[in-house]
Amino acid sequence: MGKYTSNILQIYNTLSGKKEVFKPISEGAIGMYVCGPTVYSNVHLGNVRTFMSFDMIFRYFKHLDYKVRYVRNITDAGHLENDADQGEDRIAKKARLEQIEPMEVVQRYTVDFHTILNTFNFLPPSIEPTATGHIVEQIEIIKSILDKGFAYEANGSIYFDVLKYNEAHHYGILSGRNIEDLIHNTRGLDGQSDKKNPQDFALWKKAEPQHIMRWPSPWSNGFPGWHLECTAMSTKYLGENFDIHGGGMDLKFPHHECEIAQAKAWHNHSPVNYWMHANMLTLNGQKMAKSTGNNILPAEILSGKNDKLTKGFSPSVVRFFMMQAHYRSILDFSNEALLASEKGFLKLMEAVTSLSKIEATEVVNDFDIIKWKSNCYAAMNDDFNTPILIAELFSAVKYINQIKDNKASINNSSLAVLTETMQQFVFDILGLKTAVSNDQNHKLGETIELLIKMRNEARALKDFALSDKIRDELIGIGIQLKDGKDGTTFLLD
């Protein structure tokens, strides 16, 4: 029996606009699709936040013993510069500007994306499919939508007929829009377009002569529309109806709305049971974005090389900062907020180190560990409420510090529960990292402890040149020693 049987999860579903009890299609198994990055430039911290929210969700599902198939794609074709299906393909544009092949652009930024996610301790998804690897599937879907009468051909391009679809279904069901508002708010056609109506969107675009990324199809040499790849890849790996589809809030409309329309036009039923949207990371109150330049890159936050930063921050501090906000709340980035998170993170890690040194006494506990553990689960079961979870972790920190100061005590069985639960929530679920988070790192921990001992011996012999050398060289490789009244602890960057 998995832990999921005793944990009733409430998930906010954008489709219904409320929290719902989560029931997967197959007991004990979850299919989850998250829209991946468009690999035409370095990911910024805003992108990292959205992917981190879903990494935390994936981690919690796994912790509850669900068998999860997590699909996160790589968008390596088909994104035009604007939503009206006009402008240049972003990848092709970058290739033209840098005078390299589009696939070189894709390779460079896919590698960058993976490096960044590794740095921030992400778990890899189960499948990471690419849009260009699924052109055949996309063409087959278009054929079927054409057959059903929900799309039309114009000059070698295929457009989805939104008005026709809306007669049979509801276009706007996810974003809460209705077709009248959409008609009212969409700019008219500029005379260049082959579309019947401005709301229609491209399923296939005929390539202009200068367009490099192109594939043969029954209609033209061209490329698929923006929204189609996710319908093709999610259906292929998770089925026509699956549990969870996620992405950033800004993808709700038009991207996800169009995914629903494509799927329903194709196979006539709702593709996704729970739509989850992660909120934005802002900078100076404005959304971080590639296009406006209002963003911070992961490399900048790690090195501190950015005007907005007074210093660099370790990946786990950035992760802790993001986990301190609920995934559906806007989070504003600032140097001050990061400094405050760093303090909190260090305090948490020191308590984890202290916990490993605490000895139990056969006395009554001063803290209800069982109730505390159930509060931690309750926080996560309530739509992944990581800020409440962190507040719970800090009540444990307070207790640990009291035990350390001999102001409280703990018995054997409670110490075992406290240690295991702290490890699970801090490292496995929040994904934070220190030296003693797993077996392999345990050896590293012991090695550093040995160096600390040697440093203490050097100090006792008044060989300060050696003791300082040990400390400084450890800093050089990202290991900080902290001297406190109970001895020396260490932190890893």
Ligand code: AMP
């Ligand atoms: P893109 O590569 O532009 O498709 O973005 C990849 C993911 O990052 C999408 O899920 C976006 O919704 C998300 N995203 C983009 N900007 C931000 C931001 N400022 N804060 C949080 N997520 C973002």
Ligand code: ZN
């Ligand atoms: Zn998508």
